[in-house]
Amino acid sequence: MDVDVREVAPGVWQARAKHVAWVLVVDGEEVTLVDTGYPGDRERVIASLEKVGRSPADVAAVILTHAHPDHLGSAEYFRTEVGTPVLVHEREVPNATGTRIEQVSVATLLARVWRPDVAVWMRDIVALKAARVDRLGSVETFAADPLDLPGRPRPVHTPGHTSGHAAFHLPDRGALLVGDALMTEHALARTPGPQLLPSFFNHDGEAALASLETLSRLEADVLVPGHGPAFQGSPGDAVAAALAAASRA
Template sequence: MAPPPAVAIAPGVFRIPTVGSAATNSFALLDDDGSVTLVDTGVRSAPPKIVAGLAALGKHPSDVQRIVLTHAHPDHAGGAADMAARTGAPVAVHEGDAGFAEAGTSPPNDTSTATGRLFARLPGGGFPPVPVGERLTDGQVLDVAGGLRVVATPGHSPGHVSLLHEPSRTLITGDAIFNVLGVRYSPRMLCSDFRLCRRTAHVLGELEYERAGFTHGPEIVDGARESVRRFLAKAVTRHTPE
C-alpha cells in the first residue's frame, strides 16, 4: 500500500514522505495566509512526491514562499533546485552548509574510523546546486506559521540545524537524531564529525516540545521530548568506540 502523500503531525505541520512510508521525509508548515514553508526537499527525484503532498493539503507549488534545508546532503537538498524552480521560493540553509548547497556537494565525512574512511571514498554525494537566498544562524526565529526557531546542531554536517515550531510545540530534528528502529544517533559514517553530532544532539533534550518529526523515520506525537531524553540518557551511559 502506498503511503499517504501527507501526514498531519500538529495543526499546520505535515510530514511529506519522499522515500517509502517514512524512510526520508520533507515537511510542510502552513501559515494562516495560505502560504507554505517547505523543510527539506528529499533526493533529486523527490519533487513530484512533494508536489503530490502539497496537493493533498490543497496547496500548489506557487503557495510555497520559503524552502528551509536542515543540511546540504543529497537526500535533503537533492530536490532543492527543482523545488526552487517550481515554486520561485528562496532557499534558506545555515551558513555552515550554504557553500555546499551552492556547489551541489556534500560536506566531507568523518574519517576518524576505518568505516568512515571507506565510506568517504565511495562515489556519489553530489546534487544539483541551488542558490542560497538566506543564511540561517543559531537562535534565529523565522516568520513561519507563528515562529520557527533555528537550533544549530552541527556534527552531522557543519551547518546542520534542527527546527522548533514553537506555536505547536513541534520539533523537526533533521538528522541530529533518527527514529529508525527506535530513536538513535545518526550513523557515524554519515556525519562530518560524529563526536560533535553526538554532543549537539543533547541540545534537543533541553528544548520544550510535545511532538517530534524526524527526517528519517515516523513522527512521535505524544511524549516526544521524554522519548528523546530517555534515549540521550541511555546513550551517555553506553560506551561508544571512538
C-alpha cells in the same frame, strides 16, 4: 504516488517517502517546506503539497536542515522554477552550494556494500538520483530569531551531521523538527527508535552527541525526524533513548 502525509502537530505535516521525510508547515494558504527529499522524490514532494490542499506556488520558503542529497533534492527546482527562497544556516552554505561538500564518501559506502541492507539501500538511492543532485546556485541564510515564515520556525544550530545542520523549533505548535540530528528509523539501522544516524554519515560524531543535549533542553510534544516516523514525547525522552542506543553501539 507513494508518499505518506500525516498531521503530527497542528498544521505540521510529515511527508514520508521510502527513505526520507520532509515537513510541511501550513499557515493559512502558505507553507514553509522543510527539506525536499531526494532529487527523485520531486513528484512526491508536489503530491504531498497537493494532499494538504496546496501547490508549489504556495510555498513561501524552503528551509533546509542540511544540504545532503536526500534533503536538498528539489531545493534548486523551487528556487529557479518556482521562485521560492531557500534558506540554510550560514555554516551550511558551502555544503549547499557545493564549494565544500560534507557527506559520506562513495568509497566508505562501497566498503560496506557486502552488507545486504547497504547494497539494497545504495541501489535505491541511485534510482532516486542521489548522485545527480543540483547544488544551489545561490542561497539565503537565517539567524536564530523566529523566521518570518509560516509557522514562525526558530532555527536551532545542531552541528555534527554537518557543520551547519539546524533543527527547527515550533513552540506554539509543540513540535521540534530535528532533521538528521536524530532519527527513528533508517534502512541501515538495525533497530527502530530514537538514535543517531550510523556514525559514518556524521561529519563530527562528538558534535552530533553534543547537539542531542541542545535538543533535550527544548520543549515540545513531538519530534519530527528526517528519517522515520514522528516521536510522540518530549525531546528529553527522545534524547535519553538516543544516548542509550549510542552506549549500546
